[in-house]
Amino acid sequence: MGSVPADLTFVIVEKEHEVFKREGDDLEMAVEVSLLEALTGCELSVALLDGDNMSLRIEDVIHPGYVTVVQGKGMPNLKEKGKRGDLRVRFRTKFPQHLTDEQRAEIHSILQDSS
Amino acid sequence: MGSVPADLTFVIVEKEHEVFKREGDDLEMAVEVSLLEALTGCELSVALLDGDNMSLRIEDVIHPGYVTVVQGKGMPNLKEKGKRGDLRVRFRTKFPQHLTDEQRAEIHSILQDSS
Incomplete structure (x- = not known):
């Protein structure tokens, strides 16, 4: 018929993930710990996007705003393989x-002399 | 001379206050307490915008995101006097x-049975 073959165009709409938030190739996830864990340390099992579980041991005092960075566990870079x-x-x-x-x-x- | 008397126009630009943030007639201020104060209660002296000091006693556990509202200590409403x-x-x-x-x-x- 008179139709012209055309390139297919896909529009990929990223849905917001419940646990992970994406920023470029970096992923951010929020984890809730109890005050006891925040003060005395904890070992967490974190479910990653690819289905794996990662064990995370925190010995520091987890203060408000505490963030730990796990290198290389974010999204694959589309331009640079690996x-x-x-x-x-x-x-x-x-x-x-x-x-x-x-x-x-x-x-x-216990805490009166701590700052 | 040939000049025309005109209304004076003032432009009031609100500067951001270091301690207070304004939202409509409400003011919001941030106060830092120690973990000890957050867990065992505290009495704070809060400096108000008008120069007064207000005493604030908190008996609750001050959890992350804790906000207390002091009614009538925000900005005067310009339309409704008082x-x-x-x-x-x-x-x-x-x-x-x-x-x-x-x-x-x-x-x-101490905390192992608290949630």
Whole structure:
């Protein structure tokens, strides 16, 4: 018939992922830890985009805004084969809703000299 | 001379305040407390825009994102005389940078059953 063969054009619309946020080749994910884990350290199993699990051990005090960067666990770079972005893990800390007077007194004696 | 009397026009450009952020008639300020204060309660003296100081006592656990609203301590409403917006005090918690193994062990025994 009279139709002209044309290049196919695909439009790829990226859906927002529930866990991962993309910035260029870097991925950012948010992880929630308890106050206990934030203060005394923790080992987390993090599910990666490719289905793998990564173990992440944090020994630091996880302060508000704490981010740890796992190099090479982001998205593959489309221009440079084998190169990948980084994975940034951002921590949110869940505080206990209520502490007893006894707990408060003990926390006071432990933390009073820390800054 | 031949000049025409004209209305004076003032352009008021609001400068961003270091401590207060304005949203309509409401003001928002950020206050930093230590982890100890966030967990065991605190009494703060907050300097208001008009030069007054306000005492603020918090008994709750101050979790990340904790905001307390002080009604009527915001900006005066220009249309309704005597009416004022609210002051929202948003808390940031400063964690200790380092805890000793002994502190960690004690925190563990205090917080292990709290959620």
